[in-house]
Amino acid sequence: MNSKSSFPEDRVLWQDFLAGEVRAFEKLMSDNFRLLFRYGSKFSKDRELVKDSIQDLFMILWEKRDNLSPDAAVKPYLMASLRRLMHRQVSSRTWVGGEALQDEDDYFEIEFSVEDDYIRNEATNTRTLQLQKLLNALPRRQKEVVYLKFFQELSRDQIAEVMAVSPQTVSNLLQIAIRHLKAHWKAEFLIFFLLHFLF
Amino acid sequence: MDRYNDFSVEDFVWDDFFRQWTLSPTPETDALWDDWIDANPEMLEKVEQAKAIVLSLRLHEPEIGDAEINQVVKQTLGRITEAGDESARTSRRLIPAFSIPWMQFAASVALIVLLGWAVYSVTIRPDEKPQLGQQNGMIEHSDALTEKINSSSQTIEIALADGSKISLAPKGRIRYPEQFDGERREVFLEGEAFFDIAKDTDHPFLVYANGLVTKVLGTSFRIKAYGDSREVTVEVKTGKVAVFAQSDPHLKEKVADKQLQGVVLTPNQKIIYARNEVKMVKTLVEKPEMVVSKAEIPQFEFEDTPASDVFNTIARAYGIDIIYDEALLKDCPLTAHLDNQTLHDKLNIICKAVESSYEIVDGQVIIHSKGCRN
Numbered sequence: 001m002n003s004k005s006s007f008p009e010d011r012v013l014w015q016d017f018l019a020g021e022v023r024a025f026e027k028l029m030s031d032n033f034r035l036l037f038r039y040g041s042k043f044s045k046d047r048e049l050v051k052d053s054i055q056d057l058f059m060i061l062w063e064k065r066d067n068l069s070p071d072a073a074v075k076p077y078l079m080a081s082l083r084r085l086m087h088r089q090v091s092s093r094t095w096v097g098g099e100a101l102q103d104e105d106d107y108f109e110i111e112f113s114v115e116d117d118y119i120r121n122e123a124t125n126t127r128t129l130q131l132q133k134l135l136n137a138l139p140r141r142q143k144e145v146v147y148l149k150f151f152q153e154l155s156r157d158q159i160a161e162v163m164a165v166s167p168q169t170v171s172n173l174l175q176i177a178i179r180h181l182k183a184h185w186k187a188e189f190l191i192f193f194l195l196h197f198l199f
Numbered sequence: 200m201d202r203y204n205d206f207s208v209e210d211f212v213w214d215d216f217f218r219q220w221t222l223s224p225t226p227e228t229d230a231l232w233d234d235w236i237d238a239n240p241e242m243l244e245k246v247e248q249a250k251a252i253v254l255s256l257r258l259h260e261p262e263i264g265d266a267e268i269n270q271v272v273k274q275t276l277g278r279i280t281e282a283g284d285e286s287a288r289t290s291r292r293l294i295p296a297f298s299i300p301w302m303q304f305a306a307s308v309a310l311i312v313l314l315g316w317a318v319y320s321v322t323i324r325p326d327e328k329p330q331l332g333q334q335n336g337m338i339e340h341s342d343a344l345t346e347k348i349n350s351s352s353q354t355i356e357i358a359l360a361d362g363s364k365i366s367l368a369p370k371g372r373i374r375y376p377e378q379f380d381g382e383r384r385e386v387f388l389e390g391e392a393f394f395d396i397a398k399d400t401d402h403p404f405l406v407y408a409n410g411l412v413t414k415v416l417g418t419s420f421r422i423k424a425y426g427d428s429r430e431v432t433v434e435v436k437t438g439k440v441a442v443f444a445q446s447d448p449h450l451k452e453k454v455a456d457k458q459l460q461g462v463v464l465t466p467n468q469k470i471i472y473a474r475n476e477v478k479m480v481k482t483l484v485e486k487p488e489m490v491v492s493k494a495e496i497p498q499f500e501f502e503d504t505p506a507s508d509v510f511n512t513i514a515r516a517y518g519i520d521i522i523y524d525e526a527l528l529k530d531c532p533l534t535a536h537l538d539n540q541t542l543h544d545k546l547n548i549i550c551k552a553v554e555s556s557y558e559i560v561d562g563q564v565i566i567h568s569k570g571c572r573n
Binding site for chain 1: 207208209210212213218248250251252254255256257258259260261263267268269271272274275276278279280313444446447448449478479558560561565567
């Protein structure tokens, strides 16, 4: 299944980048920097390391631009490349004996928070807090899938590309995560309500 | 929308379409959901609760300032242009002109201009880019345009010189030349209109609307480009339509080319163009209609038919792509009568029967299935 980028602007920019246009390099990097920074921060808490990695990423892409596919879907491609690069960096540092940045190269840290401006009643508030707790407790890979799907709005194929797994694995992970969230959430909510009304 | 009738709060929170409406509502999705809630008032509380949850649940993201980003980008740019000098040295062998001092001076001037332009383009936000007004200027000078504004409460019909017909919705405004005598037929729209364009492959027909250019050779389609909406949508009824942003760096070629370039839409597809983000999302129209002639409409009556065949029949009738895993679905037999349902209802029923789900990505239907092994 070939998911082409749905954003023609991105595609034009990418092709100009591959053609060696410095202006396109600058725009591509500026446009995607915040997204990549946020994504990269899930793998390391060290801001400078994340910034350096993004810089390295763009320099590597620029050097090998003659060999890159002009049809790549830009955003997932950049995210996937950054993910690989950072995993390599983190594991090589560990290997050299330098300070390991995080214990595992499968570290993925995100924290969901609740903005209560939108919440007008107690029941909704409780529900949201429970969901937040469940989300934060999800296993790493499920968390990453939920993050990419609902907070980065990537498609299934794009997520598969970013995480270097098959689209079917993405569907499975997502399904397990959502099912888990729905089931536990309902259960906890019911218990809360029973306790609330009985005592 | 019927599939939402037995949704729980949890279901809504994780539903793509619901989230899309909650996080970035458009006049269309607002209308659709409001209608549905009016028809199902008992769902209002659930919807309100799910909405509050979706809106309040945030990801704690680390922040980085524009200045900080700019600094890293500039630094990287410095490094690649340094490296670029080396490759310039190799090309010097081919083009000796670059070794002449004044050429180097010219190159420095060019670099400064380029950097200045780069800073300009970074600081200017996309919504401040020249909009329709300036773009029209050049065309309007050469030729006075006729303007029609529909201030009535009903759609008005406008016949163009080339035989094309435009149905202009109330509050719509359209400008067009009395005679089309250039290489292209060009009109300007604000608001909503349905176009039925006479075929003339030598003279492409272009509609400019809120920063989006729609180009056709002969076809029918609807454009919604309300001045107060941040989105422009184009829905195709028949034929093929190409769309691209007016800010497209290759605008000139795309306008001039006899072929259709850009994002090409086929019947039942629809594009949503978000003006401020300069991004386009391809999807299906709300109520897809069959594209085959009445006589060719197939029977949607299936008796132990493999689900893959069923999807093929539907894809052909509606002229859309349905993507599924052939190996998994050919073993899923289906018995169903689907003559009177809409496309979405048909898909919902089939998916329920073979334990699958579907989503619409890039104007195509994608079936997610784990197969049937029973």
